[in-house]
Amino acid sequence: MIFSILTDPTFLEDTIRMLFVFVLVTAAFILLSRNIASLLTVYTVQSLLLTLIAVFLYLIQGSQTLLAIAALTLVSKVILIPLFINLIEEKIKISRDMKFNYLEPTASLLVSVALILLSYVFLSGFFNEYVLGKLFFIGAVIGLSLTLMGMLVIFSRRKVITKVLGYLTMENGVLLFGIFVADLPFIIEILIIIDLMILVLLTTILAIGLDSTIEEYHQRLQRLNIWSGGKL
Amino acid sequence: MIILSYLAVGTISLAFILLSRSHRTMNAFSILHTLAFLAIGAFALLTTSVPVFEGENRYFYVDHLSIYEALIAALLFFLASVYANGYVESLMQTKELHRNNLKIFYMAFSLLLTITSFAFFSDNLALFWIFAELTTVFSAVLVAILSAKENIDAALKYIFIASGAMLFSFIGLIFLYTLSGDVLGSGTLNWTVLMANAALLSPKMLTASFVLLFIGFAAKSGIFPFHSWLPDAHSKAPSAVSAILSGVLLNVGMYGILRMYSIIRQTQAEHLISQFLLGFGLLTVAVAVLNMLLQKNLKMLIAFSSVEHMGILLIGIGVGMPVALFWTLFYVLAHSLTKASLFFSAGILHRQYESNLIQDIRDVLSLQPVAGWGFIIGSFAIIGMPPFPIFSAKLFILLEAFRFSQPLVLTILLLLVIASAAFARFLIEAFTRSSKDTESGEAEESLPPYIVRPGMKLPILSIIFMVFALGIFFPEFLENLLNGIVHELGYI
Numbered sequence: 001m002i003f004s005i006l007t008d009p010t011f012l013e014d015t016i017r018m019l020f021v022f023v024l025v026t027a028a029f030i031l032l033s034r035n036i037a038s039l040l041t042v043y044t045v046q047s048l049l050l051t052l053i054a055v056f057l058y059l060i061q062g063s064q065t066l067l068a069i070a071a072l073t074l075v076s077k078v079i080l081i082p083l084f085i086n087l088i089e090e091k092i093k094i095s096r097d098m099k100f101n102y103l104e105p106t107a108s109l110l111v112s113v114a115l116i117l118l119s120y121v122f123l124s125g126f127f128n129e130y131v132l133g134k135l136f137f138i139g140a141v142i143g144l145s146l147t148l149m150g151m152l153v154i155f156s157r158r159k160v161i162t163k164v165l166g167y168l169t170m171e172n173g174v175l176l177f178g179i180f181v182a183d184l185p186f187i188i189e190i191l192i193i194i195d196l197m198i199l200v201l202l203t204t205i206l207a208i209g210l211d212s213t214i215e216e217y218h219q220r221l222q223r224l225n226i227w228s229g230g231k232l
Numbered sequence: 233m234i235i236l237s238y239l240a241v242g243t244i245s246l247a248f249i250l251l252s253r254s255h256r257t258m259n260a261f262s263i264l265h266t267l268a269f270l271a272i273g274a275f276a277l278l279t280t281s282v283p284v285f286e287g288e289n290r291y292f293y294v295d296h297l298s299i300y301e302a303l304i305a306a307l308l309f310f311l312a313s314v315y316a317n318g319y320v321e322s323l324m325q326t327k328e329l330h331r332n333n334l335k336i337f338y339m340a341f342s343l344l345l346t347i348t349s350f351a352f353f354s355d356n357l358a359l360f361w362i363f364a365e366l367t368t369v370f371s372a373v374l375v376a377i378l379s380a381k382e383n384i385d386a387a388l389k390y391i392f393i394a395s396g397a398m399l400f401s402f403i404g405l406i407f408l409y410t411l412s413g414d415v416l417g418s419g420t421l422n423w424t425v426l427m428a429n430a431a432l433l434s435p436k437m438l439t440a441s442f443v444l445l446f447i448g449f450a451a452k453s454g455i456f457p458f459h460s461w462l463p464d465a466h467s468k469a470p471s472a473v474s475a476i477l478s479g480v481l482l483n484v485g486m487y488g489i490l491r492m493y494s495i496i497r498q499t500q501a502e503h504l505i506s507q508f509l510l511g512f513g514l515l516t517v518a519v520a521v522l523n524m525l526l527q528k529n530l531k532m533l534i535a536f537s538s539v540e541h542m543g544i545l546l547i548g549i550g551v552g553m554p555v556a557l558f559w560t561l562f563y564v565l566a567h568s569l570t571k572a573s574l575f576f577s578a579g580i581l582h583r584q585y586e587s588n589l590i591q592d593i594r595d596v597l598s599l600q601p602v603a604g605w606g607f608i609i610g611s612f613a614i615i616g617m618p619p620f621p622i623f624s625a626k627l628f629i630l631l632e633a634f635r636f637s638q639p640l641v642l643t644i645l646l647l648l649v650i651a652s653a654a655f656a657r658f659l660i661e662a663f664t665r666s667s668k669d670t671e672s673g674e675a676e677e678s679l680p681p682y683i684v685r686p687g688m689k690l691p692i693l694s695i696i697f698m699v700f701a702l703g704i705f706f707p708e709f710l711e712n713l714l715n716g717i718v719h720e721l722g723y724i
């Protein structure tokens with residue numbers, strides 16, 4: 001019974017479409033939420049959704065690479081990266097990111113809707129649906145929108161740790177775009193994940209200095225005035 | 233073989249730096265590392281018949297362009313590591329660099345050289361993308377290494393803008409991959425294959441993927457409107473690192489743009505993309521020059537001048553003529569060297585005054601004659617006065633561009649005059665001020681001269697010698713090398 005459902009292409013396609021909606025909801029949440037702990041949870045959920053999409057797509061297409069991508073995403077983005085960021089967050093001891101740059105939450109939601117439309121228009125200029133298949137076309141649009149919404153997060157949020165989550169969202173968007181438009185060689189996917197890990201490691205460690213509410217870091221960093229002019 | 237020896241030398245030096253205990257040995261290993269890379273590059277150029285593939289799966293490719301860029305990188309790293317010996321010691325003395333971070337500094341320095349070289353030798357564009365990404369990460373470590381909040385700010389801004397933009401490049405690569413798959417049966421990102429089959433690719437899709445790729449590469453090389461990270465990162469980094477950021481890392485982005493453009497050049501999309509590049513080049517020069525004019529911060533001035541020069545390089549690429557390409561390539565070398573001497577001089581001046589601000593600088597030529605003259609000569613060289621090499625490079629690029637569009641060249645010339653004025657204004661204001669005649673009429677206490685540590689003057693002097701020599705005399709091997717590149721990129 002379950003097996004026959006899992007091999008039914010229309011059911012699988014419908015599920016993937018439903019997951020697309022959830023992915024967009026998570027992105028909107030990352031744009032809006034002021035609570036850092038829940039931001040991280042949402043990112044984890046988003047990565048899990050991506051894993052599921054890759055698995056369902058594998059069931060439709062049967063491409064081994066997709067399964068490998070799913071496994072890689074599960075290990076790196078659902079487990080390792082969130083664990084690490086959680087560790088850093090405990091060290092920083094801040095729980096909220098209240099301030100927004102340039103865009104207030106409502107405005108940034110409106111901008112994201114515009115961005116989704118923009119990616120649709122842009123992509124339909126290049127891939128007409130017949131070449132790519134309808135599901136794949138929507139996947140590409142959602143992927144590009146996710147990337148742009150992640151960029152919006154980097155622009156509009158203040159704390160470094162939130163910006164990191166914005167960057168990770170962008171990267172998830174690129175992954176989504178990638179699995180629906182082309183099957184890149186798996187080695188490239190691995191290298192990207194390694195790059196991503198190093199980047200997350202570095203930015204979050206630097207974030208300890210900036211986001212932290214702990215006095216010690218502030219004192220250490222503000223003792224010297226290297227750049228504000230000399231003793232003259 | 234070439235790639236393997238690079239990898240071996242890179243790994244061994246990294247290991248030695250990791251194991252060494254004193255600053256002196258770490259510095260010695262990084263100098264050896266850079267020298268070895270120079271030697272491998274020169275050896276490959278002299279003995280191997282390039283272009284040649286490396287490895288079974290054709291991920292790496294050695295041609296004249298990649299060797300040329302890798303040699304420039306190794307040369308700049310060599311000069312910077314000689315300079316770093318005294319400079320870093322001095323940073324530690326003033327506690328601007330924490331002693332615990334010393335090892336991280338040298339390891340990131342060494343890794344950065346290895347990775348940059350690999351980026352230049354990547355045939356697979358996705359591989360190039362990843363190495364370019366890693367150069368951002370490791371150079372950001374070098375920016376953030378000083379114990380100041382501004383440095384961390386600058387490094388994070390650099391990472392978020394450059395890496396975020398690079399993700400759009402990756403979407404461009406996915407475009408390119410599908411595009412090549414449609415034509416060739418199976419998708420590929422190998423530059424050589426794309427180059428050979430460029431005529432088959434659909435111009436419309438190719439344009440789209442170029443524009444996406446351009447976003448990331450432009451951000452890496454500080455092209456308007458993605459340049460906003462550059463002045464911060466380049467001016468806040470330690471001067472030895474600033475020289476590398478301006479002299480080597482900006483070239484990585486330009487290299488990517490050039491490789492992509494040489495594919496585009498064979499298709500019908502060429503005309504559109506040329507105009508696109510010329511437009512962005514012009515805007516970049518304009519924005520940089522306007523920021524330079526009233527600049528009060530010495531290193532900011534030099535950093536914005538890098539933005540300006542990247543704009544001119546973009547114009548040189550966008551013109552798309554063999555002669556323009558030849559001089560653009562020469563320009564890369566001339567700019568890297570000159571810019572390094574400016575940053576090295578600025579580093580000594582920052583040691584002296586503990587400030588980069590124009591109002592703090594006085595008695596330059598009596599306190600720091602080498603750095604002072606280094607900066608003066610460097611300024612003349614960077615604004616493109618004859619006999620310095622940037623003069624001839626600029627002249628021939630603009631002559632070629634003149635055939636393309638006359639208003640463009642006239643606008644650029646006007647902007648270049650403003651850039652020269654910016655340097656002149658800074659020099660006159662800062663370098664003629666003496667502590668004996670202040671506005672209040674009273675003589676101020678004159679500063680004790682900062683004792684320049686050994687090794688810090690040598691790179692400045694040798695660069696001045698090199699740019700003089702390059703300006704007067706164009707070596708034949710360089711001409712052959714550059715002609716080889718023009719040929720391999722399919723211009724002739």
